[in-house]
Amino acid sequence: MYGHPRGANVGCLQWIAAWRREPDARWHVKMARTTVSRRFRLTSAAADRYGEFDSPSFTLVDLQRASQSMLTSMLGLTAASARSLIEARRTQSVTSPHALADHRRLLVELRKLHGRVFYANEEPLHIVNVVPRGRFVFSRRPFALDVEFQNASDARVVVVAVTVLWAGHPFVVERLVSAADAKRGRVTVRFDRKRPLPVGRVEFQVALYRDDGAESVFRRTAYVLPSNPLSLSLSPAGARITGTWSARGDYHPESDTFLTECEIDIANGDAGVVSMNRRVNWEFWDGGVGSGTLVESGSFDWPGPINVPAHGVWRGAVWFSSPRGSGIFGVYDRKEDMAISVSMTAADGRVVRGEITARVMLAYGVNIIKVGDFGAQEHADLYDAVDQMRQIMEQRDITLRGVDRRIINNAAAGSYTIVNSETEFRDLLEDWSVPNDFVDVYVVQQFQWSGYNGYAGDIPGPASKGGRKDGVAVDKSGYTDVSGTARLQVGTLAQLIGHEVGHYLGLQHLEDTNNLMRSNTGNRGPDLNYTQYRTVFPHGFMVYQ
Amino acid sequence: MANPKRIPPKPPPPVIPGGKTRPSLRVSLAKHRIVAQRRALNLRLLSATCAFSTPSPDPVRLRDVELLRKVTSERFAAEQSLLRIQAVRQLGRVQSLEGVNHLVGLATSPVEGEYVRAAASAALMSVSPQISQVVLASLKRDRSRLVQQTAARLAGVGYGALGKRPTERRARKRRRKSRAPAQEGQPRRG
Numbered sequence: 001m002y003g004h005p006r007g008a009n010v011g012c013l014q015w016i017a018a019w020r021r022e023p024d025a026r027w028h029v030k031m032a033r034t035t036v037s038r039r040f041r042l043t044s045a046a047a048d049r050y051g052e053f054d055s056p057s058f059t060l061v062d063l064q065r066a067s068q069s070m071l072t073s074m075l076g077l078t079a080a081s082a083r084s085l086i087e088a089r090r091t092q093s094v095t096s097p098h099a100l101a102d103h104r105r106l107l108v109e110l111r112k113l114h115g116r117v118f119y120a121n122e123e124p125l126h127i128v129n130v131v132p133r134g135r136f137v138f139s140r141r142p143f144a145l146d147v148e149f150q151n152a153s154d155a156r157v158v159v160v161a162v163t164v165l166w167a168g169h170p171f172v173v174e175r176l177v178s179a180a181d182a183k184r185g186r187v188t189v190r191f192d193r194k195r196p197l198p199v200g201r202v203e204f205q206v207a208l209y210r211d212d213g214a215e216s217v218f219r220r221t222a223y224v225l226p227s228n229p230l231s232l233s234l235s236p237a238g239a240r241i242t243g244t245w246s247a248r249g250d251y252h253p254e255s256d257t258f259l260t261e262c263e264i265d266i267a268n269g270d271a272g273v274v275s276m277n278r279r280v281n282w283e284f285w286d287g288g289v290g291s292g293t294l295v296e297s298g299s300f301d302w303p304g305p306i307n308v309p310a311h312g313v314w315r316g317a318v319w320f321s322s323p324r325g326s327g328i329f330g331v332y333d334r335k336e337d338m339a340i341s342v343s344m345t346a347a348d349g350r351v352v353r354g355e356i357t358a359r360v361m362l363a364y365g366v367n368i369i370k371v372g373d374f375g376a377q378e379h380a381d382l383y384d385a386v387d388q389m390r391q392i393m394e395q396r397d398i399t400l401r402g403v404d405r406r407i408i409n410n411a412a413a414g415s416y417t418i419v420n421s422e423t424e425f426r427d428l429l430e431d432w433s434v435p436n437d438f439v440d441v442y443v444v445q446q447f448q449w450s451g452y453n454g455y456a457g458d459i460p461g462p463a464s465k466g467g468r469k470d471g472v473a474v475d476k477s478g479y480t481d482v483s484g485t486a487r488l489q490v491g492t493l494a495q496l497i498g499h500e501v502g503h504y505l506g507l508q509h510l511e512d513t514n515n516l517m518r519s520n521t522g523n524r525g526p527d528l529n530y531t532q533y534r535t536v537f538p539h540g541f542m543v544y545q
Numbered sequence: 546m547a548n549p550k551r552i553p554p555k556p557p558p559p560v561i562p563g564g565k566t567r568p569s570l571r572v573s574l575a576k577h578r579i580v581a582q583r584r585a586l587n588l589r590l591l592s593a594t595c596a597f598s599t600p601s602p603d604p605v606r607l608r609d610v611e612l613l614r615k616v617t618s619e620r621f622a623a624e625q626s627l628l629r630i631q632a633v634r635q636l637g638r639v640q641s642l643e644g645v646n647h648l649v650g651l652a653t654s655p656v657e658g659e660y661v662r663a664a665a666s667a668a669l670m671s672v673s674p675q676i677s678q679v680v681l682a683s684l685k686r687d688r689s690r691l692v693q694q695t696a697a698r699l700a701g702v703g704y705g706a707l708g709k710r711p712t713e714r715r716a717r718k719r720r721r722k723s724r725a726p727a728q729e730g731q732p733r734r735g
Contacts, residue, residue, distance in 0.1 A: 055622060097656040107655045114656045115621055126621050140562065158577050168565035174572045195570075198562045205624075213583040213612045217624045246556060335553055357556055362547055369726045373690065397556065406726035410690065418663075418694060422596070433723040445691050446660060448667045451604075451634050453627070455596035463546070466723065479626035480658035492627050503597060519598035521627060522591030530555040537552050544547035 032325030034284070036300045042263065042315035048135050050201060050313075051221025052384075053490050056482055057129040060150055064094050064120040075113055081106045095121040112484025123153035125210050127218035133188065136311050138227040138269055139199045144190045147206055147218075155212035157182040162189050165203040166224075170514055170525065171195070177208075197224045199231045199267055201239075223313050229269030230308070232352035234342055236394060237261035237317050238387070246357040247340060248399055249322075249332040258332045260320040260358055264342060268308040275347040276306035280318070282342050284328050289341045289355055295327040306344075318342075332360050335544075361394065362533070363401035364541045365438030366501065370407045371428075371473075372417035372445045378478065381488035382443060388494035389501075392516060396528035398536065401543055404438055417445040419473055425455055426468040433465045437541050439504050440471030441497055447475040453521065454496050460506035463540020472500035495524050502528070505536040579612075586612050590631040605635045610644050617651065617661075630664045637668025645673050652680050659689035666692065670699045 045051075061075055063085065071082035084106045085094070092099060096119050100107055110117065118124045126149060133144040151157055161174040173189055181187040189206075191197075206218045236247045238261075249258045268274045283289070283297040308314040322328035331338050336359075343353040368386055370379075383403075390400045410417065416428045434440055439461070447453050457469030464470070474496045477489040498516050510517040510532070514525025517532065536542060558565070574581040586609055593600045605613060616632035619625050633651060636644045651657055651665035666684060669677040677699065684696035 055624065060621065096650065097654055098650065101655065111656045114658070122618060124619070124621060159572060159574070159580050164567070167559070168561050168567065171567045172569040172571065174570060176572050195567045196563060209577070209580040209583065211577055211579060212615070213579040214615050215583060215587075215619065215625075217622050219624055335551055337553070337556060357559075359553065359556070367726075370729075397553075405729040407729050408726045412724075415694075415698065417691070418698065420667075420698075425596075431723055432726055434725050446663055446695075448664070448695070449596070450600050451594060451631060452596040453594045459597065477627060478658075478660045479623055480660075481623060482621075486658075487623065489623055489626055491624075499595060503595075509595070509598060519595050520588060520592040521594040522588055534552055537547050538549040540546045542547040544551065 032323045032329070034296045034298065034320050034322040034326045034328050036282075036298070036318055037259075037321035038317070038319040039280075039300065039302060040317055041304070042317055044309075044313045044315045045223075047223040047225055047267070047312050048132055048137075049221070050223040051203065051219070053219070054221050055127070055130075055218045058116060058482055059128055060124055060126045060152075061117045062152065063117050064089065075116065077106075077109055077113075081109050093120045095119055114484070115480060115482040118152065123155070123214070124150070125153065125157065125208060125214040125216045126150045127206060127208055127216045128185075130204060130206050130218050130220040132222060136269075137197060137202065137222050137224045139224050140196045141227055142190065142192050142196065144188050145204060145206070145220075147187050147189065147208065149185050149187075149208055149216065151182070151185065151210065153210060153212065153214065155210045155214070157187075157208060158211045159209040160187050160189055161207045161209075163205040163207075164191075164195075164197075165205065166197055167200055199224050199226045200233060223267065225269040225311060225313075226267050227269055230274060230346060230350055230352055231267050232342065232344060232354040233265045233267070234340060234354040234356035235263045235265065236356075236391075237263045237319075239263060239391060245395055246337075246359050246361075246397055248361045248394065248397075249328075249358055250399075251332070251360070255321075256324045258322045258329050258360075260322070260328070260340070262318050262320065262340060262342070262356065262358075264316045264318060264344075264354070266306070266308045266314045266344070266352065268310065268312055268314075271310050273310055274308040276308065276314075277345045277347060278302040278304075278306060280342060280344055282318075282320070282340065284320075284331075284358070285339045285341065286331055286336065287339070289339045292339070295331055295338060296322075335360055359397060360544065361397045361399040362537060362542055362544050363399050364501075364505065364539070364543070365400060365402035365404065365436070366497075367404040367406050367434040367436065367438045367440045369432070369434070369440060369442045371413045371442050372408070372410045374407075374476070375486045377485050378476070378488050381490050382476070382493070385488060385490045385493035385497065388490060389498040392494060392498050392526040393528070395526060396530075396533050398528075398533065402438060404434060404436065406434060408432060416442075418448055419444050419446075419455075419475075420448045422449075422455070425449075425473055426457075428473065429457055429471045430468045433470060435465055437463070439501055439541055440465075441501065442471060442473040443476045443493075443497075444473055445476060445478070447473075453477070454500045456500045456503035459503045459508060460539055461504035472497075472504050474500055492521065495526065496521070498526075499524065502532075502536070505539045505542070507532055507535055582609075583612055583615075586616070587628060590616070590628055590635060594631070605639055607639055607641060610636070610639055610641045613639070614643065614647050617647065620658075620661075626660075630660060633661060633664045634668050636665075637671040640672065645669070645676060648672070649676065649680055653683065659691045662687075662689065663691045663695040666695050666699060 071077045128148045278301045281299045284295040286293045453475040456472040477493045509519045514527045518524045648669045681696040681700040
């Protein structure tokens with residue numbers, strides 16, 4: 001670091017200019033270096049169940065036929081409620097919950113079980129579970145998924161379709177379901193040699209169709225294990241969605257440093273635990289690793305032992321802190337990309353290495369404004385959705401510089417909890433506003449307006465507050481889960497907020513495959529292209545430090 | 546504001562072993578027309594959900610009622626919850642006795658989630674205001690605040706004219722500055 005006699009730290013060119021102005025001052029020269037300011041272990045899920053928001057695996061219970069022990073042990077009904085239900089069944093068929101109107105206590109319990117039971121006049125189709133055959137998926141090898149299902153109808157299950165979300169473009173594998181498979185409630189979907197997957201996270205979205213048009217869907221996330229069989233990969237800290245990424249250099253004005261957060265994933269495709277040496281070597285390159293210019297490098301020792309579980313993933317996070325005057329600070333300051341390389345060695349001598357691009361990102365802030373009541377789990381889901389939305393944007397090198405948490409409680413919100421017209425939406429924007437340079441995002445209880453679920457004040461929205469255009473509103477996408485808890489659909493809400501904020505930042509609808517700005521919520525994806533990135537760049541709420 | 550003159554170059558695409566595409570494998574649905582119809586219906590139900598898009602003038606037809614009822618009864622997967630609510634809303638656009646009966650059942654269900662019941666109440670008002678008045682009267686003291694609010698507003702002003710009341714609007718115009726929503730503390734984890 002170049003030290004100014006009056007105490008200020010300055011860059012190299014500024015130092016020369018200052019020296020020319022004050023040649024007689026007493027100067028000292030001290031080179032600043034990047035240090036690893038934090039390193040810590042992250043929890044890791046099993047490789048065959050890697051997603052936080054995967055579909056739960058459970059069996060539906062037929063209320064008309066379930067025995068008392070099934071009602072109490074599987075569903076958790078109290079003994080009195082189970083007896084009450086069985087008594088009701090003796091006098092009439094339980095065709096719908098309306099048939100139990102006189103059994104108030106039972107209904108209170110059934111309300112929590114509404115997503116797990118069915119009535120006599122219903123014929124549900126339900127995917128019970130999806131598991132990779134042999135439990136794990138390995139890179140560069142064919143694999144298969146076993147789909148287990150329940151069908152309470154005479155109509156036959158005929159088609160299964162699996163959409164694969166991975167680091168590349170999504171693809172679909174479908175097959176017809178044979179009569180034998182339909183009868184036994186299990187079908188296998190095979191992925192042949194033309195469709196191998198690389199190491200990393202993959203999400204399978206499975207849809208099953210019956211020949212009367214009924215559909216059931218299921219989501220399963222897995223980590224594709226290396227078949228070589230040890231690998232190291234880098235991703236931005238906290239990455240929870242599929243895709244390809246850059247790590248971001250975050251400028252911290254209070255310490256005048258750039259912070260680079262990076263996650264290290266070591267995947268083990270072997271059936272035995274792999275011990276790693278604790279030494280971690282890192283390098284930042286300007287240009288390609290090995291072919292560009294080495295900016296800075298170093299090494300550190302991991303504070304504890306590193307044991308990669310059998311058929312599993314070990315995850316750790318590292319924070320690189322680069323003060324002004326360091327090489328990495330200089331490259332970030334010039335808005336140039338770098339490549340980070342991290343290498344480690346297994347106790348048996350195998351060397352594994354991973355790379356990722358690091359760059360300064362465009363950043364905007366959001367005020368997340370809850371309109372009306374949110375339960376504790378809905379609150380947690382909302383901020384998981386905001387986190388996922390940030391990750392979607394970060395895949396196109398746009399990040400959040402802040403999330404301000406706000407609430408308009410039920411009493412103050414009045415009729416704004418339900419948005420039912422453009423006038424009401426604009427009244428909401430006019431009546432409420434957060435006086436900062438973040439985008440106001442109103443999360444309302446429900447849209448009851450022409451089938452819409454989100455809207456933005458304008459394309460682009462204003463870069464100042466006040467008036468009837470300064471924000472976006474989205475439906476909170478609520479549902480009740482299989483345990484009877486009020487939840488928000490995290491994946492849908494993440495894309496919905498990202499989509500409406502995208503409008504606010506200047507993006508029009510774009511019907512490209514998997515694009516975030518598709519008008520149809522059903523086939524929207526997490527992609528933003530480079531032209532869209534250039535479009536949002538000039539918005540007044542965008543910062544690129 | 547970011548300086549547009551400093552837009553960084555497009556980053557090089559990451560190298561993915563085996564390339565970034567894999568071929569899709571589709572089956573013919575010629576023998577399963579209803580499956581094809583269902584898929585098309587799913588797409589129609591979720592199209593034009595952003596208010597910047599133009600809603601389709603005829604997203605559902607009378608022949609779709611049976612499939613719509615099926616969609617609204619698929620309550621076992623979270624991934625289908627948005628589709629389900631959109632199907633409930635579209636049932637309110639089709640003049641069908643079965644559809645109305647189904648909406649009444651959903652709106653008054655003693656076990657159904659409040660989002661579906663609120664959407665069913667609104668859909669019922671648009672397809673059959675007379676029947677909905679009876680249903681809404683029974684929902685004004687419902688256990689769910691969202692259903693209560695929906696019922697009160699629908700019963701008061703009718704669907705399609707659900708603006709704020711004139712007195713509220715005047716009060717709003719008198720207000721000179723917009724209010725800032727209250728700040729929250731640290732989030733609670735459920």
